[in-house]
Amino acid sequence: MIEKNILRSTVVLAILALTTQCRPLQNVANNNNKVQNDSTLYAVLAGEEKYTLHGVIPIKFSVTNPTDDTLKFTQYHTPFEGMMSKFLTITDSAGNDIQYIGAMTRRVMPPPAETYHAVAPGETKSVTFDLNQVYKIEKAGPYTLQYAGGNISGVASGEPIVITVEHGGEANISRxxxxxxxxxxxxxxxxxxxxxxxxxxxxxxxxxxxxxxxxxxxxxxxxxxxxxxxxxxxxxxxxxxxxxxxx
The missing domain is CATH 3.30.70.80 (Peptidase S8 propeptide/proteinase inhibitor I9)
Known part of the structure; x- marks a missing residue:
């Protein structure tokens, strides 16, 4: 009887642990959605609702630590290292992937200590980048952006955001x-x-x-x-x- 109770307790604890690990993440995407994740660093994309086709498209990428401990992430596959890899997936209204035209850098693995950023409990680190410089956005319309570099950086992906690109703006040549x-x-x-x-x-x-x-x-x-x-x-x-x- 005692053995059965111990076995039953072990199964219950295992199920609870699995349920906790598999909790879905709900992050701030564009407006004021309440953050539910409380166990790991998570990413948030933010931007204006509308941009011009040939203008700058600034997107803010934030990493937040909702825990009581200081956590770290590597800047690999995040804009904290500059635009050195494809860390976003972008699709148009028809579901077509938008081509990444930035650099694809070969990295030292595992990531060296100097590539890591520490985020204190309750703190957020942010970086802003120009989407138009690294993705081939050639026509007006809505685009869906989703962070996709978490398997390298250790930062959980947040909810996607949708931006609308309209005709206009002046062609910008980066130097x-x-x-x-x-x-x-x-x-x-x-x-x-x-x-x-x-x-x-x-x-x-x-x-x-x-x-x-x-x-x-x-x-x-x-x-x-x-x-x-x-x-x-x-x-x-x-x-x-x-x-x-x-x-």
Missing amino acids: TLIIMLSEETSLEAIAEEAASYGADVLYKYNALNGLAVKIPESKSVNEAMEHFKKLQGVVSVSKDQISTIQH
Whole structure:
């Protein structure tokens, strides 16, 4: 009889544990939906309801910690590392996937310690990026955005948001380049070369051995790309990849 009671108690506890682990996540997407998740870091996308086709499309990406403990996530596959990977899925009104045209960076695995961000209990970290620079949005209409990088970053995906893109706006040519280097190439040396070329070094990706630079108005973007591609140790040069502001 005692053995049966112990077995029954064990089964009940196992079911309760499984139920707790499988609780659905409900995150803030666009308006004021109440957050129900309380056990892990979760992502929230936010933006305006309407944007213009050729204008900037700023999207805010936030990571919130609803727990009583400090939690960490790696910036891999989040905009905290810049636009270095496809961490969103975007579909149009017909359900077609929108092409990602940004960089696809090869990373060091497991993620180094310097790629991790700590989020204190009850705190939120945010970064804003320009969607139009890394996704091929060519026509007006509604688009659904969903974070999809959680299997790498450790941040749970939130609810999708819907934005509407309308005709209008002025075509914007970004003067920002992402320069990725081989593992043995000195990041500081290439940064110095960029500065002597007249470019502003916006960000150094130490863990990835790359940097973001802004090209001076006196030089064309294509000319600058060819210049940096010829440098020894440069693996790739991409344009229009990063427009981020961390909060």
